[in-house]
Amino acid sequence: MELGVIGLGRMGQIVVDRVLADDHDVVAFDLDSEAVEAAASAGATPAESIEDLVSKLPERKRIWLMVPAGDAVDATLAELDPLLDAEDAVVDGGNSHFERSIDRGETLEAAYLDCGTSGGPAGAELGFSLMIGGPEWAYEDLAPVFDAVATGPAGHDHMGPQGAGHYVKMVHNGVEYALMQAYGEGFELLSEGRYDLDMESIARTWNNGAVIRSWLLELCEEAFREEGSDLGDVDDHVAGGSTGTWTVEEALEQEVSIPLIYEALGERFDSRVEGGKFSRRLANRLRYGFGRHEVKRRE
Numbered sequence: 001m002e003l004g005v006i007g008l009g010r011m012g013q014i015v016v017d018r019v020l021a022d023d024h025d026v027v028a029f030d031l032d033s034e035a036v037e038a039a040a041s042a043g044a045t046p047a048e049s050i051e052d053l054v055s056k057l058p059e060r061k062r063i064w065l066m067v068p069a070g071d072a073v074d075a076t077l078a079e080l081d082p083l084l085d086a087e088d089a090v091v092d093g094g095n096s097h098f099e100r101s102i103d104r105g106e107t108l109e110a111a112y113l114d115c116g117t118s119g120g121p122a123g124a125e126l127g128f129s130l131m132i133g134g135p136e137w138a139y140e141d142l143a144p145v146f147d148a149v150a151t152g153p154a155g156h157d158h159m160g161p162q163g164a165g166h167y168v169k170m171v172h173n174g175v176e177y178a179l180m181q182a183y184g185e186g187f188e189l190l191s192e193g194r195y196d197l198d199m200e201s202i203a204r205t206w207n208n209g210a211v212i213r214s215w216l217l218e219l220c221e222e223a224f225r226e227e228g229s230d231l232g233d234v235d236d237h238v239a240g241g242s243t244g245t246w247t248v249e250e251a252l253e254q255e256v257s258i259p260l261i262y263e264a265l266g267e268r269f270d271s272r273v274e275g276g277k278f279s280r281r282l283a284n285r286l287r288y289g290f291g292r293h294e295v296k297r298r299e
């Protein structure tokens with residue numbers, strides 16, 4: 001198959017590499033010419049613009065977008081739309097909001113597949129997990145490409161109609177937040193608790209046969225190995241948060257209780273409050289009010 005890939009950053013370059021390694025052809029475009037050169041060095045045909053990329057693809061064009069979610073997807077689709085027809089298919093492999101994907105699927109003349117992609121840049125060797133929504137014929141048609149980008153045939157599936165792929169990925173990310181929080185709390189107690197413990201050793205031991213072994217726990221092991229048991233100078237500021245916010249918003253709309261994911265999202269927001277969180281500072285002062293407990297003051 002010949003695949004157009006637009007967006008050649010951390011994730012898009014992996015899509016290119018894996019598709020090429022599986023003996024397909026790639027035409028590659030990015031706003032950043034250095035990214036295009038890197039894809040060309042890997043064996044892709046470089047394109048100078050979206051129009052150029054489309055012109056280099058055969059009939060029944062298949063195009064994978066791996067640009068940042070939001071405006072970049074809309075800008076790309078605005079350029080692609082007049083160049084494509086109903087026999088063509090576009091995959092959005094980024095973290096788009098599922099409702100935007102439903103709208104885009106209705107607007108675009110070509111078939112639109114919303115594809116949640118999990119595995120991150122670290123998944124380059126193993127392949128990704130792909131959660132795909134949209135027209136079934138387009139999913140079936142692109143199956144050889146999905147086989148190549150995913151861990152294999154078991155690493156992707158058709159989740160349902162338009163939006164279902166990005167919906168499942170959104171919930172996946174909510175679970176990711178809660179798991180990160182659970183590991184974080186466990187290691188926090190171990191680190192602050194009554195024994196002098198080696199966190200890397202604990203993570204490694206848990207990763208070998210324990211009920212709670214997982215890839216995230218392997219990443220904990222790697223973090224303790226590289227940063228030390230006390231995480232060295234790693235700050236407690238956690239960025240991101242968009243996909244977790246969408247998950248919580250959706251749970252409220254569906255009246256489904258997801259307290260762990262909500263708490264994990266809140267912890268992330270709290271980590272960014274400059275100068276300490278107001279409610280904690282007030283609690284500190286109130287304990288003086290009712291109990292004459294010492295007020296801890298800033299240095």
Ligand SMILES: NC(=O)C1=CN([C@@H]2O[C@H](COP(=O)(O)OP(=O)(O)OC[C@H]3O[C@@H](n4cnc5c(N)ncnc54)[C@H](O)[C@@H]3O)[C@@H](O)[C@H]2O)C=CC1
Pocket residue numbers: 006007008009010011012029030031032035066067068069072073075076093094095096117118119120121
């Ligand atoms: N990095 C990660 O762990 C994961 C990222 N994703 C999603 O994949 C998508 C891409 O993420 P990354 O590769 O990490 O981002 P990145 O920032 O590394 O790469 C984005 C690339 O898109 C290019 N680009 C931006 N606007 C463009 C446009 N209008 N036309 C052509 N090229 C354009 C940029 O020049 C850049 O090379 C995002 O939606 C992200 O949320 C999904 C799963 C994991």
Ligand SMILES: O=C(CO)[C@H](O)[C@H](O)COP(=O)(O)O
Pocket residue numbers: 095117118119120173176239240241242243244
């Ligand atoms: O999708 C991912 C992992 O599964 C990406 O790492 C994504 O960038 C996470 O974003 P955020 O932390 O803002 O939700």
